[in-house]
Amino acid sequence: MELMTDVTCGDWLLERVGGRGRVGGVVGTGFEAYTRILHPVPATRVDLSVTGEWGEHPVLEESRWTWSQAAARQGLTMHPLVQWNRIADLDRGVDFADCWQLGQTREGYFDLDLLAALTEQLAPATTTPEDLVAGIWNGWGELTGSGRALYAIEGSRLRAWLTRRQVLREAERQQQQSLRPEIRAAAEHGPHLEWPAREMILCATSCDELSDPSWAEGAGLGLQPGFPPSISPQLLWPADRSWVVASEIDWDSTIVAGSRSLLDAVLGDDRLEAYEVDEDSDLSWEGDLVNPPRAGWSAGS
DSSP states (O other), X not given: OEEESOGGGGHHHHTTOOOTTBHHHHHOSOOSEEEEEEOOEEEEEEOTTOOOTTSXXXXXXXXXXXXXXXXXXXXXXXXXXXXXXXXXXXXXXXXXXXXXXXXXXXXXXXXXXXXXXXXXXXXXXXXXXXXXEEEEETTOXXXXXXXXXXXXXXXXXXXXXXXXXXXXXXXXXXXXXXXXXXXXXXXXXOOOEEEXXXXXXXXXXXXXXXXXXXXXXXXXXXXXXXXXXXXXXXXXXXXXXXXXXEOOTTOSEEEEEEOHHHHHHHHTOTTSOEEEEOTTOBOSTTOOOSSOXXXXXXXXX
């Protein structure tokens, strides 16, 4: 993945930006078909009979659940405009009687193994699979060296604090080494693709590169060594403009815009929890008109 200094290659897409909160507002308008891919959620099964010093319970099993799994257990309805705030509490997630606990979805981040799976459908749908543009939001802390990792370290409070400070300093040093200077400079000073309310740096990549989920480790994006990747492209398109993939930073789903045949391929991939939408679909937090709001929740809270 190489930094691009000419961001005018995105002008064509800027001319097709749709309404705020709508599918076309994050991926562009005028495509034949649109697909929404839901970001899976972390799930853990804990031992409630044991409680640690900080009130935590030992984790017996870890997994990744689809929204459908979480909805089915609560008698909720899955549909193309479903919102996670109707399925789970945005502060506490969901706890089930069999000790499974669900966390939160990842906003603005599409798991890299799922992106790799998606490239299997994207590559045949373009004549330029080796010539892609990736737009990455310049607000990620990792791109400016301000990203931080949190560590839970056992022991006396003073000793734990001293150890944590030492570990954090070393982690910050390693993070700085993993951030390419030109990436940091571009994130801070441009040039940027001026997407509405979302400035992005642009990088050249390919379907072949993105088909390997480990690509981010050597991309120079300031990722924390030893921790899972935390950045994925917010925009992705090929030189022939046949499709666009968008992961808006405030949404926990990724949109694919392109041909009808591409949409059918994505919908038919059982690794992806996908639904057909259109460019005017409302994917704001209040867009789910089927499932009732959870008690005590509103978009302004």
